[in-house]
Amino acid sequence: MDNVIEVNNLIKNFDVSKGFFSRNKSLVKAVDGISFSIPKGESLGLVGQSGCGKTTTARALCLLDPKTSGDVKFYNPEADEMQNLDDLNEEQVKQFRRNTQMIFQDPYESLNPRWTIKDIILEPLNIHNIGSLENRTEAVVEILKTVGLTPPENYLPRYPHELSGGQRQRVSIARSLIMNPKFVICDEPTSMLDVSIRISIMDLMLDLAKDLQVSYLYITHDLAVARYMCNRIAVMFNGKIVEIAKTEDLLSNPIHPYTKRLISSIPVPDPKYTREKYEINFDELDEIISNNTENLPMVDVGNEHFVATHDVKDLLI
Amino acid sequence: MAKDILVVDNLNMHYETLEGNVMAVNNVTFSVKEGESFGLVGESGCGKSSVASTLLQLQSDNAVISSGSIKLDNQELVGMSESDLRKVRWNDISIVFQGAMNAWNPVIKIGEQIREAIREHHPSNTKKENTQKISELFKIVGLDDSIMDRYPHELSGGMKQRAVIALALSCDPKIVIADEPTTALDVVIQDQILKEIKKVQELLGLSLIYISHDIAVIAEMTDNMAVMYAGSIVEKGPTASIFSNPRHAYTRLLLESTPSVVGEKKKLRALDGEPPSLINGLEGCAFSPRCPDPSEDCSKGNLNMELIEVEDGHWADQCCVNCG
Numbered sequence: 001m002d003n004v005i006e007v008n009n010l011i012k013n014f015d016v017s018k019g020f021f022s023r024n025k026s027l028v029k030a031v032d033g034i035s036f037s038i039p040k041g042e043s044l045g046l047v048g049q050s051g052c053g054k055t056t057t058a059r060a061l062c063l064l065d066p067k068t069s070g071d072v073k074f075y076n077p078e079a080d081e082m083q084n085l086d087d088l089n090e091e092q093v094k095q096f097r098r099n100t101q102m103i104f105q106d107p108y109e110s111l112n113p114r115w116t117i118k119d120i121i122l123e124p125l126n127i128h129n130i131g132s133l134e135n136r137t138e139a140v141v142e143i144l145k146t147v148g149l150t151p152p153e154n155y156l157p158r159y160p161h162e163l164s165g166g167q168r169q170r171v172s173i174a175r176s177l178i179m180n181p182k183f184v185i186c187d188e189p190t191s192m193l194d195v196s197i198r199i200s201i202m203d204l205m206l207d208l209a210k211d212l213q214v215s216y217l218y219i220t221h222d223l224a225v226a227r228y229m230c231n232r233i234a235v236m237f238n239g240k241i242v243e244i245a246k247t248e249d250l251l252s253n254p255i256h257p258y259t260k261r262l263i264s265s266i267p268v269p270d271p272k273y274t275r276e277k278y279e280i281n282f283d284e285l286d287e288i289i290s291n292n293t294e295n296l297p298m299v300d301v302g303n304e305h306f307v308a309t310h311d312v313k314d315l316l317i
Numbered sequence: 318m319a320k321d322i323l324v325v326d327n328l329n330m331h332y333e334t335l336e337g338n339v340m341a342v343n344n345v346t347f348s349v350k351e352g353e354s355f356g357l358v359g360e361s362g363c364g365k366s367s368v369a370s371t372l373l374q375l376q377s378d379n380a381v382i383s384s385g386s387i388k389l390d391n392q393e394l395v396g397m398s399e400s401d402l403r404k405v406r407w408n409d410i411s412i413v414f415q416g417a418m419n420a421w422n423p424v425i426k427i428g429e430q431i432r433e434a435i436r437e438h439h440p441s442n443t444k445k446e447n448t449q450k451i452s453e454l455f456k457i458v459g460l461d462d463s464i465m466d467r468y469p470h471e472l473s474g475g476m477k478q479r480a481v482i483a484l485a486l487s488c489d490p491k492i493v494i495a496d497e498p499t500t501a502l503d504v505v506i507q508d509q510i511l512k513e514i515k516k517v518q519e520l521l522g523l524s525l526i527y528i529s530h531d532i533a534v535i536a537e538m539t540d541n542m543a544v545m546y547a548g549s550i551v552e553k554g555p556t557a558s559i560f561s562n563p564r565h566a567y568t569r570l571l572l573e574s575t576p577s578v579v580g581e582k583k584k585l586r587a588l589d590g591e592p593p594s595l596i597n598g599l600e601g602c603a604f605s606p607r608c609p610d611p612s613e614d615c616s617k618g619n620l621n622m623e624l625i626e627v628e629d630g631h632w633a634d635q636c637c638v639n640c641g
Contacts, residue, residue, distance in 0.1 A: 050503045196588035199574045224576035265508035267533035269575045271557045
């Protein structure tokens with residue numbers, strides 16, 4: 001199967017040495033050797049606690065922050081081949097940016113408050129100089145219809161503060177999809193939204209994925225949301241992926257103790273259901289994970305279900 | 318049978334604004350028994366937190382309680398003098414506020430802030446007794462004694478929230494209101510805090526009012542619950558009964574729009590539209606504009622919102638019982 005993105009041993013360290021002349025280099029290994037790939041039209045959920053490196057991964061992948069090391073290859077539809085992010089020339093970086101978009105968590109902060117909705121959605125077209133001026137406005141009207149902001153004329157001259165949270169997130173989605181990208185990184189796009197609006201945004205994203213053949217890297221801390229959105233889920237802990245599998249497989253047959261702990265911590269909307277109590281020793285897990293400085297060896301337990309192999313027998317409390 | 322500790326009867330509250338009166342709480346009636354855990358659920362702006370603030374009489378200056386009563390252990394709280402209220406707050410009823418980060422004064426040590434609350438209510442206690450008390454509370458919520466000498470910024474979100482719970486328990490209240498105590502927290506930390514609240518409640522025999530927008534948390538935490546929409550309760554009753562047999566169209570949609578990690582993966586239903594503006598109140602059924610299949614009476618506005626008993630102890634708003 002063709003992939004839209006292949007990540008191999010991605011590492012992102014932050015230098016947190018104190019003082020300019022400090023000899024002791026101290027590093028935070030925010031993303032510590034993760035590998036995954038996403039096939040065309042499929043979505044991968046990246047799940048984990050806050051601070052585990054989900055967002056750092058996303059930022060490194062779309063060139064917002066330079067990665068420390070590792071290989072990232074992306075499918076460039078304009079050249080019809082996989083290209084390594086390290087070897088891109090200026091034109092190819094532009095192509096990469098056209099085909100890889102991001103949707104951010106907070107629709108209240110990711111839209112410029114002094115621009116109209118039309119300007120916001122038009123900006124990527126202007127930057128990449130796509131189409132004539134009239135065509136661009138037409139494209140904006142079209143995309144507003146696609147994301148369900150109808151009639152579009154009502155929204156074009158408005159400012160972000162005039163819209164509700166759900167509508168703003170639709171504008172964010174429109175802005176990223178107007179470039180017709182093949183790969184969209186979504187960083188908790190629904191966590192700031194109210195329960196009732198969340199599902200309509202999630203449904204919209206699923207429909208668009210199907211219609212426009214977009215792949216998502218969907219970052220969330222909520223496994224229930226990831227289950228609804230993604231074909232596969234990768235569970236991340238302290239900068240490393242500890243388990244990656246098809247969604248239903250991961251939820252019905254979790255193997256890594258951290259995955260089990262994560263699943264057991266999601267409240268279930270059914271008073272009759274009693275959650276399994278599963279407590280693990282986080283300090284112990286932390287130590288094991290950080291001692292494995294090399295790429296965590298993953299083993300295939302069948303059906304494309306990979307688990308990190310390390311000594312986990314003492315983790316259970 | 319346990320006696321009622323808190324009885325809210327026909328409470329109406331509105332905020333006076335320049336654009337008109339915002340009817341935030343309309344005819345809200347419910348009661349909480351001793352040792353019971355009561356859930357209040359609804360989307361943002363439905364009036365959950367407004368109810369919580371009136372229970373403590375902490376509503377903002379432009380809020381007016383036009384009618385209704387709040388009886389805590391047979392004492393009427395509406396219209397009570399400020400000095401009497403100060404005795405009731407924390408001694409009888411306390412609150413765990415939303416967002417542990419903002420609940421603390423950043424320049425005073427955690428221990429001192431809790432000691433301050435105890436000192437206010439029990440002036441005769443010695444400092445040593447108070448420290449002893451805080452140490453006991455910290456043990457209950459799973460914090461180390463050394464936290465007393467820390468400033469809020471030195472603690473993680475989960476630790477701050479545990480300390481807020483200890484603060485709420487510091488004067489042995491009979492009833493604690495938890496207003497979205499876990500919204501800003503991580504999933505695993507949320508899980509730990511929920512377990513802690515449950516443990517504390519059972520240990521001390523507290524009554525609890527749990528306010529949340531997350532229906533899954535309400536399912537786990539509460540015995541009885543009420544669903545709020547546009548300032549009114551649209552359905553209330555035993556949690557198990559509401560989940561197994563939701564009668565109001567809004568409750569049904571809320572349940573069907575919540576994803577779960579267990580059971581079959583099902584198609585979720587979106588709730589279209591937005592909640593109505595509460596300025597100057599509403600006529601007829603507040604939910605009918607968003608109702609997927611409103612009954613004829615409901616859409617014509619022939620019915621007023623009124624709770625009817627659909628099962629033993631299970632009440633639902635008459636408008637949308639037969640809708641959707």
